[in-house]
Amino acid sequence: QVQLVESGGGLVQAGGSLRLSCAASGRTFSSYAMGWFRQAPGKERDFVAAINWSGSSTYYGDSVKGRFTITRDNAKNTVYLQMNSLKPEDTAVYYCAAKSRFYSDSATTYNYWGQGTQVTVSS
Numbered sequence: 001q002v003q004l005v006e007s008g009g010g011l012v013q014a015g016g017s018l019r020l021s022c023a024a025s026g027r028t029f030s031s032y033a034m035g036w037f038r039q040a041p042g043k044e045r046d047f048v049a050a051i052n053w054s055g056s057s058t059y060y061g062d063s064v065k066g067r068f069t070i071t072r073d074n075a076k077n078t079v080y081l082q083m084n085s086l087k088p089e090d091t092a093v094y095y096c097a098a099k100s101r102f103y104s105d106s107a108t109t110y111n112y113w114g115q116g117t118q119v120t121v122s123s
Contacts, residue, residue, distance in 0.1 A: 002026045002098045002112040009094060009117030012086055016121070020081040022096030022114055030054075030074040033103035035110060036081045038092035038119075048094070049081060050103035059103060063089075086121045094119050 008020040022034070035050040049070035050059045058070050067086075072079040079096060094117050097110035104110070 002029065002032060004096050004098060004112055004114035006094065006096050006114045006117040009119045011120045011122065014086060014088055014121055014123050016086050017082070017084045018086065018119060020083065020094055020096075020117060020119070022079045022081075024077045024079070024098065026077070029077040029098075032098040032100060032112075034070075034072060034079040035097045035099070035103060035105075035107075036070060036079075036094060037097060037107055038090075038094045039116075040092040043092075045095070045107050046092075047105040047107070050105065051079065052103055057103070059105065061105065083119070086119075088121045088123045090119060091121050092119060093117065 003025040006022050036048040037045050039045040047061045051070045055072045069082040096114045098112040099110040
């Protein structure tokens with residue numbers, strides 16, 4: 001069982017940066033692949049980024065490549081999403097999620113979810 005709590009969301013102007021954090025409970029955090037997803041009002045939950053258990057491999061959605069970076073610190077049971085060059089279309093609720101074995105860009109394959117944190121980018 002893993003419990004996830006996101007933080008770091010807020011209001012930022014276009015072109016600005018934010019760093020989201022996702023703190024996980026449980027002693028087996030390092031065995032999970034982690035992902036970030038986002039959902040804007042009236043839209044489906046979209047894949048943002050994912051990272052393998054060790055942090056050695058990452059994967060990004062096309063819309064955030066080159067702007068967002070996912071990292072993890074297994075000693076702190078935390079995964080991060082550094083978001084740079086933010087755009088108004090990045091506005092959404094951002095969720096972190098955990099799954100066993102390999103990372104994925106499919107939300108349905110993740111077993112554990114946080115409650116989400118709001119990111120709003122003004123133009």
